[in-house]
Amino acid sequence: MSTPVTVTVTGAAGQIGYALLFRIASGQLLGSDVPVRLRLLEITPALQAAEGTAMELNDGAFPLLASIDITDDLKTAFDGANVALLVGARPRTAGMERGDLLAANGGIFGPQGKAINEHAASDIKVLVVGNPANTNALIAQHSAPDVPANRFTAMTRLDHNRAISQLAAKLSVPVTAIEHLTIWGNHSATQYPDLYNTVVNGRSAAEQVDEEWLTGTFIPEVAQRGAAIIKARGASSAASAASAAIDHVYDWVNGTDWTSAAVVSDGSYGVPAGLISSFPVRSADGEWEIIQGVPVNDFSRGKIDASVAELAAERDAVRELGLI
Ligand code: NAI
Numbered sequence: 001m002s003t004p005v006t007v008t009v010t011g012a013a014g015q016i017g018y019a020l021l022f023r024i025a026s027g028q029l030l031g032s033d034v035p036v037r038l039r040l041l042e043i044t045p046a047l048q049a050a051e052g053t054a055m056e057l058n059d060g061a062f063p064l065l066a067s068i069d070i071t072d073d074l075k076t077a078f079d080g081a082n083v084a085l086l087v088g089a090r091p092r093t094a095g096m097e098r099g100d101l102l103a104a105n106g107g108i109f110g111p112q113g114k115a116i117n118e119h120a121a122s123d124i125k126v127l128v129v130g131n132p133a134n135t136n137a138l139i140a141q142h143s144a145p146d147v148p149a150n151r152f153t154a155m156t157r158l159d160h161n162r163a164i165s166q167l168a169a170k171l172s173v174p175v176t177a178i179e180h181l182t183i184w185g186n187h188s189a190t191q192y193p194d195l196y197n198t199v200v201n202g203r204s205a206a207e208q209v210d211e212e213w214l215t216g217t218f219i220p221e222v223a224q225r226g227a228a229i230i231k232a233r234g235a236s237s238a239a240s241a242a243s244a245a246i247d248h249v250y251d252w253v254n255g256t257d258w259t260s261a262a263v264v265s266d267g268s269y270g271v272p273a274g275l276i277s278s279f280p281v282r283s284a285d286g287e288w289e290i291i292q293g294v295p296v297n298d299f300s301r302g303k304i305d306a307s308v309a310e311l312a313a314e315r316d317a318v319r320e321l322g323l324i
Contacts, residue, residue: 002033002034002035003035004034004035004036004037004066004067005030005034005035005036005037005082005083006036006037006039006080006081006082006083006121007024007029007030007036007037007038007039007081007082007083007084007085008039008040008041008077008078008081008083008084008085009021009024009038009039009040009041009085009087010041010042010077010084010085010086010087010088010112010130011041011042011086011087011088011089011130012040012041012042012050012053012070012087012088013040013042013046013047013049013050013052013053014046014087014088015235015236015238016087016129016238016241016242016245017040017050017053017087017088018053018238019238019239019241019242019243020085020087020242020245020246021038021040021053021057022056022057022060023242023243023246024036024038024246025038025057025060025062025064025065026060026062026064027062027064028246028250029083029246029249029250030083030249030250030253030254031250031253031254032064034064035064035065035066036064036065036066037066037067037068037069038057038065038067038068038069039068039069039071039076039077039078039079039081040053040054040068040069040070040071040077041071041072041074041077041078041088042070042071042072042088043072043088044072047070047071047072050070051070054068054070074111074112074114074115074119075115075118075119077115078112078115078116078118078119078120079119079120080119080120080121081116081119081120081121081124082120082121082123082124082125083124083125083126083127083249083253084112084116084120084124084125084126084127085127085129085245085249086109086112086126086127086128086129086130086136086137086140087129087130087245088108088130089105089108089109089129089130089131089136090104090105090107090108091131098314098317099317099321101132102132102135102314102317102318102321102323103321103323105130105132105135105136105139106139106318106321106323108130108136109128109130109136109137109139109140109143110139110140110143110323111143112140112143113139113140113141113142113143113144113152114143114144116140116143116144116147117143117144117145117146117147120147123286124147124151125151125153125249125252125253125286126140126141126151126152126153127153127154127155127245127248127249127252128140128152128153128154128155129154129155129241129245131187132186132187132188132314133154133155133156133187133262134154134186134187134188134262134275134276134277134278134311134314135276135311135314135315135318136154137152137153137154137262137276138152138274138275138276138314138315138318138324139318139323139324140152141264141276142323142324149264149274150263150264150287150288152264152276153248153252153261153262153263153276153288154187154261154262154276154278155187155241155244155245155248155261155262156183156187156191156260156261156262156278157244157245157247157248157259157260157261158237158240158241158243158244159183159187159191159193159222159223159225159260159278160181160182160183160193160244160259160260161240161243161244161247162222162225162240163181163183163193163218163222164178164181166218166221166222167181167195167198167200167205167209167218170209170213170218171200171205171208171209173200173201177200177201178198178199178200178205179198179199179200179258180197180198180199180258180280181193181194181195181197181198181205181260182194182197182198182260182278182279182280182294183260183278184260184269184277184278184279184300184303184304184307185277185278185303185304185306185307185308185310185311186262186277186278186307186308186310186311186314187262187278188223188307188310189223189224190223190306190307190310191222191223191278191307192219192300192303192304192306192307193218193219193222193223194300194303195209195214195218196295196297196299196300197280197294197295219303225237247259248261251283252283252286252288253286254283255282255283255284255285256282256283257282258280258281258282258291259280259281259282259283260278260279260280260281261278261279261281261288262276262277262278262279263276263277263278263279263281263288263290264276265277265279265290266290268290268292269290269294269296269304270304270305270308271304271308272308272312274315275308275311275312275315276311277307277308277311279291280294
């Protein structure tokens with residue numbers, strides 16, 4: 001068995017944390033032979049709840065769980081961290097303007113990025129789940145100038161998985177029949193799930209569905225799935241979000257030929273360099289790479305540009321607030 005990997009989870013007492021931690025402890029984040037040391041970061045009032053979750057984790061008697069530390073201190077949380085899952089965020093409350101939301105999250109992700117810069121292990125990999133995820137990741141990345149920018153990512157894997165599931169149901173095929181699906185842009189209502197490059201049983205997915213379903217049903221239903229879950233469940237997506245976070249990090253560490261992740265743009269596909277935007281990506285040797293040469297038709301171009309414009313506006317807003 002290898003040496004334990006230190007995994008920091010913020011917002012550990014929240015509902016995603018509750019679903020996520022047990023899967024990490026069971027070996028699903030990194031691999032079934034990799035022991036983990038868990039560091040749970042919470043705000044002070046939630047420390048007791050995090051203790052309760054840790055009690056349950058201990059009660060799982062997970063063979064791969066080497067230790068659990070619970071803290072409200074950033075240095076302790078990120079000291080020697082190899083993987084950081086930044087889940088805790090400030091939600092938008094009634095009457096809150098976008099600027100207020102970005103400023104409140106800047107107060108969380110700026111200091112966390114700084115603590116990662118100062119205390120994390122040199123191979124740190126960061127996944128931001130807490131919304132607005134892409135821009136929170138941008139803030140954290142700018143606060144960590146000594147960490148390679150490509151170690152900061154934001155989660156669009158839940159959108160990716162949702163899109164695969166909906167397409168599989170539409171075509172009555174197993175999810176494993178669907179390849180090369182891409183979510184482009186922001187993890188928000190402007191995200192673009194691209195079926196023009198998706199392949200199902202060797203044929204273009206876009207050719208197997210009618211245009212009205214693609215534009216009028218599929219795209220809006222993928223984007224609004226989170227709201228549909230809240231309506232049905234009375235609470236926001238948690239286990240599926242945790243599952244997507246597991247998928248994202250597992251593939252990052254262990255490699256994949258094609259998935260969607262929000263990574264720092266190098267200018268590919270006309271996305272301004274530096275924005276953290278979702279792309280088709282592959283991973284090898286623990287590094288994401290944006291897949292090149294994916295055809296972008298006029299319809300896709302318009303959708304990608306609209307989502308990227310939103311990301312650029314968020315970047316400009318946090319720049320104005322002095323957060324990056
Ligand atoms: P939750 O409200 O159940 O839990 C959030 C936890 O974060 C709370 O325990 C809170 O005390 C903690 N927290 C707040 N500020 C913190 C700080 N500064 N440091 C450490 N912990 C802090 O929320 P839930 O359902 O677990 O969701 C977490 C985030 O994930 C939300 O921002 C949500 O919008 C986002 N999300 C993102 C998805 C994606 O696809 N990227 C999908 C679903 C949710």
